[in-house]
Amino acid sequence: MDQKVKKIITKVRKGDHQAFAELVNLYKTQVYNICLRLVRIPQEAEDLAQEAFIRAYTNIDKYEIDRKFSTWLFRIATNLSIDYLRKKKPSAYLDAEIPGTDGFTMYTQLASEEPLPEDLVLEYETQEWVQREIEELPAKYRSAIVLKYIQDLSLKEISDILDIPVATVKTRIHRGREALRKRLRHV
Amino acid sequence: MACLKEMVQIMYKVLDQEATEVEEREFFDHINTCSTCREHFLELKQTESLVKGLETKEPSEGFTQAVMAKLPQPHKKSRRPAKVWMRHHPIITAAACFIILMSGYLFSLWNQDSFNAVVQGKGHVQYDGHTVIVPKGEVIKGDLIVKNGKVKIEGKVQGDVVLVNSESLLASAGHVTGDIEQVDQIMEWIWYHIKSIFTMFAAFDYEGT
Numbered sequence A: 001m002d003q004k005v006k007k008i009i010t011k012v013r014k015g016d017h018q019a020f021a022e023l024v025n026l027y028k029t030q031v032y033n034i035c036l037r038l039v040r041i042p043q044e045a046e047d048l049a050q051e052a053f054i055r056a057y058t059n060i061d062k063y064e065i066d067r068k069f070s071t072w073l074f075r076i077a078t079n080l081s082i083d084y085l086r087k088k089k090p091s092a093y094l095d096a097e098i099p100g101t102d103g104f105t106m107y108t109q110l111a112s113e114e115p116l117p118e119d120l121v122l123e124y125e126t127q128e129w130v131q132r133e134i135e136e137l138p139a140k141y142r143s144a145i146v147l148k149y150i151q152d153l154s155l156k157e158i159s160d161i162l163d164i165p166v167a168t169v170k171t172r173i174h175r176g177r178e179a180l181r182k183r184l185r186h187v
Numbered sequence B: 001m002a003c004l005k006e007m008v009q010i011m012y013k014v015l016d017q018e019a020t021e022v023e024e025r026e027f028f029d030h031i032n033t034c035s036t037c038r039e040h041f042l043e044l045k046q047t048e049s050l051v052k053g054l055e056t057k058e059p060s061e062g063f064t065q066a067v068m069a070k071l072p073q074p075h076k077k078s079r080r081p082a083k084v085w086m087r088h089h090p091i092i093t094a095a096a097c098f099i100i101l102m103s104g105y106l107f108s109l110w111n112q113d114s115f116n117a118v119v120q121g122k123g124h125v126q127y128d129g130h131t132v133i134v135p136k137g138e139v140i141k142g143d144l145i146v147k148n149g150k151v152k153i154e155g156k157v158q159g160d161v162v163l164v165n166s167e168s169l170l171a172s173a174g175h176v177t178g179d180i181e182q183v184d185q186i187m188e189w190i191w192y193h194i195k196s197i198f199t200m201f202a203a204f205d206y207e208g209t
């Protein structure tokens, strides 16, 4: 796999435009899923994933060939998604506390207005719900959780992608997991 | 609930598969009796499986084509490898630039087919129409280059005499310490200059050591 990827990259660097399509095909699902789990909305995830590949192409000379290509590519995708969320802040108002309600947010209110009858929760709805709860995590916990549980990456790889020490990755996973537990415990 | 803090750390290790056998036994013994820790552990397990259970979704069918269509055009890209190559070979690049510029310069010199005489060094010459005269008693310390004319050496040239489409009316070995070079072809003309550049580099090297 690594040798194959390196061969393709060498071709791309020599100006073989079409060889890049092979790289896109190899990694599009993983890149798309990272973006999707970070931003939730499929159309936005698709745009971000495409942008990640375009950036990888235009910066292909900066990629160090002896490092893992997927790490470099996932890093671009993660950073783009997090930047996007930072600029957009879609649920900022949901997280804002309602004055005088002591920790009660719009989100908890919305959630409580939509009862989830346990026996009617379809698989699809469970997925939607879990995805929404992930989206409510602060971005730094969310990226660590997505890379660990959805991409199944090692702590070392996550540390390379996020450019933070392994110990910090661990802390973020532990805290993100605790935050999710509190949201997901009542199935 | 004195157990909590320490037990939670062991619980995380168990979840992350980093606990030792002893820690693991200690932990499972503990949750047999402590319902708080048991609940906590089961909830975390459930959280993990819910998150892992998120399906892998496929991007749209036209994804790859869409990316390819948005890439910067190949002709722009084709300049890139050259750029990279030049960055990796600065000396060859500089030398190539130098030779190209120099050839252009020399070619333009060649194309001026008017009479022209240059002393590369110290010394004075006299002119008589298109004839360059090194007067008796004059010593040229350097090279004398004459184009499209004639040269009459009555004094001395302590260097080379280069005659480009020119002829020497009077020159014996005693008058010129260097070579008398006849250059009648453009390639020779360029060659002469390139040779002198290399001689110059060699001189630098020599001085350097």
Ligand SMILES: [Zn+2]
Residues within 6 Å of the ligand: B003, B004, B007, B030, B034, B035, B036, B037, B038
């Ligand atoms: Zn306990």
